[in-house]
Amino acid sequence: MKAIPKILVGQRKSPWLAVNLSAALPGMGQIYDGAIARGLFIAAAHLGLVVFIFWSIFAPRGNTLRGLITLMPLLSLYIFNLWDSHHVAKQGITLNEFSPLRYQSSDPWYPVFLSQILPGLGHLFLQQATAGGMLLILGILTAYLANFNPALLPIPPIIWAVGCGLVYRSAPARQRQWSWLGGLLVAVLITRLAISSIPFIVPQKVVQCIVPSESMLPTLEVRDRIFVRPRPFEYPLAAGDIIVFSNPERTPIDQAGELKNLMVKRVVALSGQQVEIRDGQVWLDGLPLVESHLTEPIRYQWGPQTVPPAHLFVLGDNRNNSRDSHVWGFLPQAHVVGQAYKIYWPPQRVQPLL
Incomplete structure (x- = not known):
């Protein structure tokens, strides 16, 4: 069997951990991969687009249509950010060495990524229907109810983070990276709380009205x-x-x-x-x-x-x-x-x- 170069062993990264990090905080997956300048650029680009969108929509002299159109480049950059974090993590790893991770269910970070999309989705992927169904229903229900009761606002992000943590613990794996999991869950919690707070914060600063006459x-x-x-x-x-x-x-x-x-x-x-x-x-x-x-x-x-x-x-x-x-x-x-x-x-x- 051909020996694996030591430099590759020292640089082994989990592509799906990188994707999870970039899903929670754009650019963080690239930084985890070692491409620090690339990650910082992606993070800055995301922040710049978000600021530009909010300014265009809500500032007196901003162009609302231009801000809405900019949502498409932001979404495209976010998707590229996910793909790129996975791609960068794979660089320098031979096909034979990477082959165990090609079967996605063997990487515990893959179901975590699914659970970032919807809580319980990772459990369903692992064929844990009871836990997955409960988390899915609970996540969607609390997210819906939070639209009418601001006091429930922190609950859906907590369910998302808990779902990610539970599925990581349940997924089959040869070794765990608990320290990365803790940081990821904090990022998921903060990011989702910030996003879900927008519909409540904006109406406190801006009211919409239609001219009636x-x-x-x-x-x-x-x-x-x-x-x-x-x-x-x-x-x-x-x-x-x-x-x-x-x-x-x-x-x-x-x-x-x-x-x-x-x-x-x-x-x-x-x-x-x-x-x-x-x-x-x-x-x-x-x-x-x-x-x-x-x-x-x-x-x-x-x-x-x-x-x-x-x-x-x-x-x-x-x-x-x-x-x-x-x-x-x-x-x-x-x-x-x-x-x-x-x-x-x-x-x-x-x-x-x-």
Whole structure:
């Protein structure tokens, strides 16, 4: 039998451990394989694409469509990252030496990888139907319920990590790498918790709203989808800001600020300012308000009146066809949902509103 070179023995790597590491943290499999620069580049590329996608979708001047399109390169890079980590681990190993790992069930890391995809999938691969079925149902059920109860958010990642640990222990193997398993499970837990937290964190920072009427023409068109910064009281509102609020004519004060019966208007006057509408324009504290976004003069008279404390005076940009403060009075700030800052859809309408 031909002897195996010592250098190959010292460099033996488990391709499916590399794949598991890269599945949890892109680039880590390459670093485990010894291709440190390659792994760091892949990790940086993933991070850069993720940051670019979030910036494009949520930043005022980002292009939403471009961010969504970038999801495809990100997915492609992730798949390449998995393949490449396996490929790099195999380099320098002869076919005869690697042949025991070609039968996938002999490598305990292969069912671990399957369990990263879905908990219990690795157990089913090992023909452990009872454990696999229980983990699969438990993982899917808790992931579904977590969509409605944030308190359950940590449970699905824990089940994923536990499933990976149990299947590694159950899989047939000549030797174990327990230290690598511990690090992998921590990575799986952290990564999945971070990903599953996104649907709960984003709504705390951004609210979506669909423009319901033509009252904000030409700035906003019907069915424009806009992003709104919630709780505007954390920063000062100013005249000219576009805000979303619950309709004060339809919404009781105890339900003010809820995401129903929403309206979109522009702040014209703040608490303590005197507002008047005459001669086709708005006057604030006796001075004419310059509004370049208007396309025609106002055809009604209103005021003068002073905006009371904790209230706003709001008007639609389509002044002569808008039911707003000149009809139903001052807006209590309790009704305000947030400040609109971006049209994010449709693609041809994407633009900042600040």
